[in-house]
Amino acid sequence: MPQVLKRGRSADEKAEDDAKTRAVVEGILADIGARGDAAVREMSRKFDGWDRDDYRLTDAEIRDCLSQLSARDIEDIKFAQAQVKNFAEHQRAALKDIEVETLPGIVLGHKNIPVNSVGCYVPGGKYPLLASAHMSVVTAKVAGVPSIVTCAPPFQGRPAPAIVAAQHLAGADVIYCLGGVQAVGAMALGTETIQPVDMLVGPGNAYVAEAKRQLFGRVGIDLFAGPTETLVIADDSVDAELCATDLLGQAEHGPNSPAILLTTSEKLARETMEEVERLLQILPTGAVARQAWEDYGEVILCADDDEMVAEADRIASEHVQVMTRDPDYFLERMTNYGALFLGPRTNVAYGDKVIGTNHTLPTRKAARYTGGLWVGKFLKTVTYQKVLTDEASAMIGEYCSRLCMLEGFAGHAEQANIRVRRYGGRNIPYATAAE
Helix, strand or coil: CCEEEECCCCHHHHHHHHHHHHHHHHHHHHHHHHHCHHHHHHHHHHHHCCCCCCCECCHHHHHHHHHCCCHHHHHHHHHHHHHHHHHHHHHHHCCCCEEEEEECCEEEEEEEEECCEEEEECCCCCCCCCHHHHHHHHHHHHHCCCEEEEEECCECCECCHHHHHHHHHHCCCEEEECCHHHHHHHHHHCCCCCCCCCEEECCCCHHHHHHHHHHECCEEECCCCCCCCEEEEECCCCCHHHHHHHHHHHHCCCCCCCEEEEECCHHHHHHHHHHHHHHHCCCCCHHHHHHHHHHHEEEEECCCHHHHHHHHHHHCCCEEEEECCCHHHHHHHCCCCCEEEECCCCCHHHHHHCCCCCCCCCCCCHHHCCCCCCHHHHEEEEEEEEECCHHHHHHHHHHHHHHHHHHCCHHHHHHHHHHHHHHHCCCCCCCCCCC
C-alpha cells in the first residue's frame, strides 16, 4: 500500500473550488451570449484592464511586435515551430485515407477531413506562453485547417510581442488580443465583430478549462486542459536536486498546479522535500510555486516499480517524468498519462517548449480516456460506402431486411426490400422480412 509522506488539499476543498469556478464561468458565457461585444469588452476591462474598439490586431501592430524581438528570439521561435511541424507532419502521414472492397461489389472507405475553422487560445496573463501558439496553430496548419483564429491576453498592459510573433509566424489568419473566458466564449459563440469557430483548442487556467467544458457540444474542443500537472517517478538512481527542480519547474505555472513525487526510496523522498524548500528560497517564481507545492504537492512512497506503475495510472497525470534505472519499464506498462518524459536527460520543459511533441495535454484524470492535442484532433475521420453491382445490393439487402425487422423497423427494412426487388428480382411483400 503506498505511503503518503506529503498530502495536498482535500478532495472536498477541491470540489468546492470547482463549484465556484463553474458558477462564475456559466454567468460569463450567458452574458456573452446575450450581449456579445459589450459583455466581452466589460470583462476584458474588468479582468485584464484592457479596452479598445477592436481586439483584432492590425498588420501594423503585428509588425511592431515582431520588430521588438531580437534576431535570436525570432530564430529560436522558428526553430521550435520547425520541430513541432516536423513531428506533426510525421503524424499526419500516418493517417491514411482508405478504400477497400470488403465483399464482392461492396466498397467501404474513410477520409480524413480537417475542420473548417479553429480558435486557438494562447495563455499569457502571468507569463507570455508563446509555446502554446506553436502547439495549436502549427499543428492545425499541418492538418490543413483553412481558418485559424488566435486569442491571447494582454501582458503588462499591451499585446505580448513574443506571443504575437509566435502566432503570426505559425500562420494564424486572425490574431486577437483578448484573454480568459471572454476570449474562448467570443470565439465559440460569436459576437457582432468576432466570427464563431467550429472548434476550440489550447490550454488555460481553471476558468478557461471550465469554459471549454461548458461550450463543448456547441463547438468541438481538443480536450480538457486545465492547470498544469506533473508527476515525477524516481528511484535512488537519481538525486533530490533533479527531482525537486522538475517538480518546481511545473509548480511555477500557477498556485493550483499539482506536483507529485512517486518513489521507492524514502531517503530520496525526504531529501527531495528538503531540496524543494531550499530551491523555493532562490527560485524567482518561488511565491507561486510555493503555494502550488503547499496546496497541491504530494510525495508518495511505493514498495516497488509495479506499485509505482499502478499508482501512476491511478493519478493519470498530464506530465510524467520517469527517472529510474529502467524508464522503458514504465513506457511498456503505464496506460494513463498525457506525455512521458523518459530518463534524466529529458524533462517536461523540453516538451513544453521546443522538442516537438505537443504540450496541450489532458489534465484532471482525462488521460484515462484521451491523449493530448495532435494533428489528428483537427481531422474528422468520415466514412462512405458504394455498392457496385446489382448482385451485391440484393445480397446485402436480404441481410439488412431481416435485421431491420428483428428490431421492428419496417421503414428501414423497406429501404433494403425495394433494392432486393429491383436488383435481385424477388417479390418481397411490403414491410416484411426477406426470406
